[in-house]
Amino acid sequence: MNTTYTCGILTLSDKGSKGEREDTSGPLLQKILTEQGFKVIAYEILPDQQYQIEARLIQWVDQEKIDVIVTTGGTGVSPTDRTPEATRRVIDLEIPGIAEAMRQASLAKTRQAIWSRGIAGIRGESLIINLPGSERAAQENIAVILPALAHGLYKLKGGTADCGQRKNTEM
Template sequence: MTVYTCAVLTTSDKGARGEREDTSGPALRELLVAHGFKVAAHTLVPDRIEEIHRVLQNWVDQDKIDLIITTGGTGLTPSDVTPEATLPLLEREIPGMAEAMRAASFAKTPHAVMSRGLAGIRGESLLINLPGSRRAALENIEVLLPALPHALAKIKGSPEDCQPGQ
């Protein structure tokens, strides 16, 4: 089994100022490790497009991290800018991933329609934006976990069929 690297970026003004504990980032790291990923990086930055963009770009272009998860900044407040920082980096979006997360969340809360998170590819990396709350972040990534190893293999050029035996 291939071990993929991952990184978690928490975006939070209050977290960056030390006014709020980051609970979603550590919970995501723990879940990803439990599913066989190797955590290569984790950091917290304020809700600033330039800072978010810089970290994501470095993790993809320099560190070649396979899976990059962001948590926070996907809502409707003026400081929620994670999708705006992510979109210019993406070479290809994967709308089905974002749609699946929103659909699963909508079954639990009507507020899911306000999530603006994206998923997409840059190089051989998969980037996924998650909500900032611990519960919502975990619920959203759990929707995608079964598909992530195959998605990463395909992104890296695996010739394996999507439905073996058919």
């Protein structure tokens, strides 16, 4: 990666926020993203409370200026799963292709992927991506989109080279 982008990881879990469950997806995502050249500058576990999720996403984008925020958890259909709603309220533009690609790849592995409601979008110059909460699903989903992130982040940050003139792996 030629450019180092900052990253924040936000785990959403009522039990995790109370210390009743170990967060395994957040630390795994930190490892994967660091290995891919991202600089992880924020990590937090919050309960599944929409207003808290919205507030943290806004803070990390507007004040911390984090380039990429990945959330893990809260994307299913349990009564407290509100991550997509919180994300949708704070983004300026939705990027449906990211979520579509993750769901498509997940469907090849499990039928339960049809229940995933994660979204991705842009606020300012930051990309926010909702990943599932399980360690395995988070790992599989981030692996699907990592190869495409370089180009999108380049363009999001104002890159002007034509799409066909850049290498897909270049950041």
